[in-house]
Amino acid sequence: MTDESSPHRRDPIKSSVGNAAAQRRRQNAASVGKERRESLMRAKRFCRVGVSTAIDDNDDSPDHDMVIDEEESILEAQASSAVEELKAAVAFQGKGAVQKKISALQKLRRLLSRSEFPPVEVALKAGAIPLLVQCLSFGSLDEQLLEAAWCLTNIAAGKPDETRALLPALPLLIAHIGEKSSLPVAEQCAWALGNVAGEGEDLRNILLSQGALLPLARMMLPNKGSTVRTAAWALSNLIKGPDQKAATELIKINGVLKAIIQHLKNADDELATEVAWVIVYLSALSNMATIMLVKSNVVQLLVERLASSNSLQLLIPVLRSLGNLVAGDSCTTYDLLAPGHEITDSVITVLVKCLKSEHRVLKKEAAWVLSNIAAGSVEHKQLIFSSEALPLLLHLLSSAPFDIRKEVAYTLGNICVGPVEGDGRPKLIVEHLVSLVNHGCLSGFIELIRSIDAEAARLGLQFMELVLRGMPNGEGPKLVEQEDGIDAMERFQFHENDDLRNMANGLVDKYFGEDYGLEESSS
């Protein structure tokens, strides 16, 4: 996470460094492309600029700028020598020892934060970790703690084995996020821990067993200023599971729920975003958290954010939180979002807004939420059926990218199908089915049948069955035939998937058997 409040810091990253360097970059592009791609998608964040202005970078030289020009070997040599210098400084007992340490730490920190591909491996090989751990000892000057934590943050931001190298430092990092620490120190340590937690389940478990959850959670309480954002981000990495234990633990901590509510309500977009991600994991993993969140009016706040914000970064986790709450607990749909309640209408409205968005993720996940609401009571189905969502859904079914069409299909199908009846088959809501078919949804479903995705094909076939069985006056088969449905189903005769083949064959056997079409179909 970069400090965006100091504009002059941005330029160095984008500064032009002449043709030679640019050429070299292009040459290296292919080989580093993969590495860069991976680094972009990891849940870890590199610290390029300090967490606070507490650090006085009195060096206004070109050293400030991105070290793009440097050859890798030069950087590595510098890293090696910086670690050597640190080693000497740590060993030194005499006067000015502290300054020596801080100076060495700064050198190392700059190497690890200015270059695009910092010399982490070399630094580790030279023995940086034990030295950094020593620099984290209790009673050290804040500036020293800050620099050491910053180095560790960036070491942990890279490859898995580099992140794991931080193991010896963890207990101290956790200790320094306690309430007695200065805020910048706590924040930088939280950042390092966030990177470690983002690496994998085993590291998360280690952090949890070392007691990282409680102090990190406390950092999220409202009166803590800018560190809250980093803490929230680190927390989201820490509780992301796959085990639900941490999420459940978190919601039980005194003051956490209240803090989450408060931030969701009042915070700026950036903080609200990180808090929303915490809610995403709480609601996806922990049933207790889901229930508590719903009870404390979170849904209303989520709806308000969805209505008022246009920041994609914020909308994604807010929408997903809503989706998780609806998916996770039937009470949400049946009690809170009962048809007729004002909040229910607001939910539909913001979901429609997301469906209209140009962003694929929002459209897809909004359709998913709607599909779950449509899986509720018959009144819910009627509600969606008669809302402004319906024409949108029909349009999306024929025009949107595949993953969105699939979610829309779930919604439309759910609208037509009620609870299971006596004969073991779910009740068909004929009125809805007829209307949807009359609006031309059949071709969209048949398109899904033709898809290579087995789940989509299955969905299409299931809808086909509804149409064949449920359209009044035996119109179903004719309609299906008109849309090339028979052809789509016959493709499965030579299909590898047994399930789909049997479904398709079964339908064709039953509705398009030998006698089909021989009788005058004017009955």
Added chain:
Amino acid sequence: MAMDVESSSDERHWFPYWSSDRRRFHPDSPFFAPGNIERELLAKQIALDITEDERNHLQNLADEPYRGVFCPIVGCGASLTSLMNFEDHYRARHTSSCSVCSRVYPTSRLLSIHVSEAHDSFFQAKVARGFAMYECLVEGCDMKFKSYKDRHQHLVDKHKFPNSFEFLKNAHQSKNLRQKTQRKRATHKQEAAANAMEVENEAVDGLVSAISRLSTADSTPSSISFGRRHTRGLTFVPRSVQRERSSESKQ
């Protein structure tokens, strides 16, 4: 609506009906991947100076869960690179149609086996004289059988085909109606497309040029004759022609 065919067992009409259920996903689920990737991209955008190109490329990576899949038609296994590719591939490779009875087969080999078995009296003559004429449908197996039933049993026993699989009967629409519909459809498409007085001739010209543009032999009917519309040979309208006529509303 067709009468229920008397079936020997209920499984024939077993069906997993649409069930309206809530769907919940674990945070790790691939369902959430595009949103997760978007999160990281947005967070690092400024820090790492991501170019527009890079961004699109990364998004595409995330959006392509269907890369590296294989065609699911039995015996094909062709490697496909995307979702859209399957449709193109299917139309190019798996839509051989019998010019006599309009049944469609996914490979030219199966089509030719069908033609022999269903429309060739010479074939029937040899069967009557006791030759093993019924080939195993699985390419590379090379077994031959004296009766349809024996071959069927072989498919079930050796190749795990479902018992209900019927090679001969697998165009489920009655022959008469199918031809009627195909002809109607062919005419309808021709009329709609040509949009002029001399409908049939123009359309036939269009068909001819379209056929000449087809990329594989598989979608060309084994016999074509041109002229008035009730000619048998023209019952098959290549799907690529039909598609061109109708508007594509998808990406």
